[in-house]
Amino acid sequence: MINLSNDAMLVADELTLWRGELCLFDGLSVAVEPGQALMVRGPNGAGKTTLLRVLCGLTRPEAGQVHWCGEPVETSGEQFGRALAYCGHQTGLKADLSLAGNLAFAARLAGLHGEPWRDIMAQLGLASRADLLVRHLSAGQQRRGALVRALMVPAQLWVFDEPFTNLDAAGRDWLEARLDAHLDRGGMAIIAAHHELRPRPGLRTLELAEAR
Amino acid sequence: MVTVVSAILRRDLELGFRRWGDVASPLMFFAIVTALFPLALSPAREVLQGLGPGVLWIAALLAMLLSLNALFRQDLEDGSMEQLVVGPHPLPLIMLAKALAHWLLSGLPLVLLAPLLAVTYHLPAEGVRALCVTLLLGTPTLSLLGSVGAALTAGVRQSGGLLALLILPLCLPVLMFGSRATALAAEGEVVTGPLYLLGALLALAVTLVPATSSAAIRISLD
Numbered sequence: 001m002i003n004l005s006n007d008a009m010l011v012a013d014e015l016t017l018w019r020g021e022l023c024l025f026d027g028l029s030v031a032v033e034p035g036q037a038l039m040v041r042g043p044n045g046a047g048k049t050t051l052l053r054v055l056c057g058l059t060r061p062e063a064g065q066v067h068w069c070g071e072p073v074e075t076s077g078e079q080f081g082r083a084l085a086y087c088g089h090q091t092g093l094k095a096d097l098s099l100a101g102n103l104a105f106a107a108r109l110a111g112l113h114g115e116p117w118r119d120i121m122a123q124l125g126l127a128s129r130a131d132l133l134v135r136h137l138s139a140g141q142q143r144r145g146a147l148v149r150a151l152m153v154p155a156q157l158w159v160f161d162e163p164f165t166n167l168d169a170a171g172r173d174w175l176e177a178r179l180d181a182h183l184d185r186g187g188m189a190i191i192a193a194h195h196e197l198r199p200r201p202g203l204r205t206l207e208l209a210e211a212r
Numbered sequence: 213m214v215t216v217v218s219a220i221l222r223r224d225l226e227l228g229f230r231r232w233g234d235v236a237s238p239l240m241f242f243a244i245v246t247a248l249f250p251l252a253l254s255p256a257r258e259v260l261q262g263l264g265p266g267v268l269w270i271a272a273l274l275a276m277l278l279s280l281n282a283l284f285r286q287d288l289e290d291g292s293m294e295q296l297v298v299g300p301h302p303l304p305l306i307m308l309a310k311a312l313a314h315w316l317l318s319g320l321p322l323v324l325l326a327p328l329l330a331v332t333y334h335l336p337a338e339g340v341r342a343l344c345v346t347l348l349l350g351t352p353t354l355s356l357l358g359s360v361g362a363a364l365t366a367g368v369r370q371s372g373g374l375l376a377l378l379i380l381p382l383c384l385p386v387l388m389f390g391s392r393a394t395a396l397a398a399e400g401e402v403v404t405g406p407l408y409l410l411g412a413l414l415a416l417a418v419t420l421v422p423a424t425s426s427a428a429i430r431i432s433l434d
Contacts, residue, residue, distance in 0.1 A: 056298050059434050081300030090291025094223070096230045101223075108219040109299055149295075 009033055009188060010157060012055060015064035017047070022211040024050055028064075032157070034186040035202050037179065039193060042208030048192035049089060051208065052161050055190060056086050068157075085155035087163055091146040095135035099126065099145050102134060106149045116152045123174060124148060140166040151178065157188045164195040216301045217309040224313035234282060235317050242275040242322055246329045257334050264333030265343065265394035272322050272347060273354065273387050277376055279318040280358035283310065284366035284429065293366075294433055304422035307429065311352075311359040311421065319351030339398030346390040349410040356417040357382045363428035386413060 012030040017023075024047035032038050040048045053059040055066055057073040057080070066073045068080040093102045103117040121127050124144045134142060143166040150158065158179075164172050176198050179189060183202055197203060228235050249267050250260055287293040287310075296306050326347055330340045361379035365371035393406035 058294055058297060077302065078300045081298060084298055086295070086298045088291050088294055090289070090294070092291035092295040094227060094286075094290060094292060096227055097223070101226070105219055105223045106295070108215060109296075109301065111215070 010055065010066070010068055010190075012066045013064050015051075015054060015061045015066070017050060017054065017059070017061045019047075019050070019211070024211050025208065030055070030206065032188045032190060034156075034188060035183050037183055037189040037191065037197070037200070037203045039191050039197050039203060039205045040208060041193070041205055043210050046208040046210055048208060049161055052086075052159050052190065052192055053088070056084060056159055083156045085150040085153055085158050087146050087150040087158075087160045089161055091134075091142045092149065093134045093142060093145055096133060098131050098133055099137065100130040102145065103149055103152070107152065110153045112153065117148050120148045120151050124171065140168065140171075143167060144171065147175070156186070157190070158182065159190045161192050162194070163191065164193055213305060216305055217312070220296075220306060220309035221313050221316070224310065225316065228313075228317040235279075235321075238275040238279040238318055239321050239325060241278055242271050242325060243329060245271040245274070247332065250332055260333045261335065261398065262395075264330065264335050265339065265391045265398065268326060268330060268333070268343060269346075269350075269387055269391035269394065272326065272351065273383060275322060276318060276351060276354045276358060277380070279314070280355075280362045280379075281372050281375060283314055283359060283362040284432070288366045288432060293429065297430070297433060303426040303429070307359060307363070307425040308418070308422040311356045311425070314359065315352045315355040319347075319355050322351060323347045335394075335398055336400075338400060339394055342397030342403055343394045345407060346393050346410060349407065349414055350386045350390045353386050353410070353414045353417045354383055356414075356421040357386075360421055360425045360428055363425045363432060365432075366429065367432040386410065389413075 010030075010032045012028070015028045015030075016026050028051070030038065030051075040051060042048055050059060054061050055073075057066065068076050068083065071079070073080050093099070094105075097105070099121075100115075100117070103121075104115075107113075107116055118127075121130060124147065126141060126144055126148065129137060129141060134145065137145065143163075147163060150160070163175060167175065172195065179191075179197075180200060182189060183200070191197065246268055249263060253259060253263065284293060287296075297303060323344060326343055327340050330343055335343065357379050358375075361375045364378065365375045368374060389406045389409050393403040393410070396406070397403045
């Protein structure tokens with residue numbers, strides 16, 4: 001068990017989760033403070049995605065609780081929702097809408113005005129694809145579109161599941177640079193990845209063992 | 213609060229127009245079923261007048277059921293539902309907006325189409341009016357009740373039968389009051405009572421359903 005400090009922002013305490021006969025994690029504690037990044041690693045099926053979903057409040061653990069600023073994530077709905085940018089396995093983009101249409105919807109929900117996705121989209125090389133239907137984009141472009149959606153909101157906590165899949169080398173470098181800037185500003189990040197992150201201060205690695 | 217509802221309505225309506233085939237097929241079903249009854253049974257005026265209210269209401273109910281299956285399926289598969297759930301907005305409000313969008317795309321067209329089809333059954337003007345009013349009060353209730361079932365079964369493959377099994381019993385009061393009120397009105401009786409009851413059912417569904425379907429979609433996402 002990790003020593004929990006009081007000013008930690010996201011604290012998960014003694015999480016236990018079973019999937020059928022498999023125990024994904026038992027008594028797992030995690031804490032992420034401002035300026036820190038947590039990298040979740042492990043073999044396929046070790047429960048990286050599930051852990052991230054538990055930390056976001058999407059999946060309920062059998063035991064244990066996740067706290068955001070001292071409040072359980074289930075009850076701190078709005079506060080936690082505003083602080084969180086979640087990028088899951090699925091892109092969360094509607095295949096029958098244009099990329100710009102999808103982002104406009106997300107911006108409206110986040111209460112952002114104007115077109116906050118413009119800059120990020122240009123940096124990711126998507127500017128000329130804004131008006132294409134998402135179903136006509138390649139897997140890598142869809143993944144980038146999901147990243148634009150997550151990065152355009154001023155969220156303090158990033159929870160990204162395999163953000164580097166389908167990204168080329170330039171895209172990876174760009175995302176690493178964004179992560180550095182985010183951590184410098186006092187942001188937090190939890191990232192599940194097979195890809196090795198560049199070493200940086202505040203980066204910790206959580207190694208999940210194979211499910212038993 | 214208004215922004216969430218209007219944003220979801222706008223998106224879902226736009227998606228509905230993009231995939232108009234999905235929206236049109238329940239309507240086609242409604243029109244075809246109601247058009248087949250007179251052909252198969254008897255074109256006699258008395259027979260059709262007796263059958264009309266029941267047939268129109270049953271066809272409307274089944275058409276609604278048909279359209280419910282896809283209510284959350286896509287949202288769950290492409291991950292947009294989990295984005296809505298982790299977002300800052302209250303989930304019951306989101307679910308209410310989804311049900312409202314469903315009604316606008318599937319329920320309202322039925323209400324508008326019904327008077328045309330009612331002519332086939334020689335329904336008198338009072339009957340047609342009652343049919344429209346009962347459908348107007350009843351189909352939103354069906355959308356709401358259906359959204360609970362659709363949320364529960366969204367993660368299940370081939371959930372059509374299961375969905376029907378789950379929510380048909382809940383829909384029976386709406387069907388009974390709706391079709392009986394139409395039949396009584398066609399015979400020239402006053403039907404304020406059943407209309408009030410349909411209104412009460414709608415009010416009950418609006419208050420109880422959003423919280424229930426939020427819990428249901430959380431289970432499907434888990």
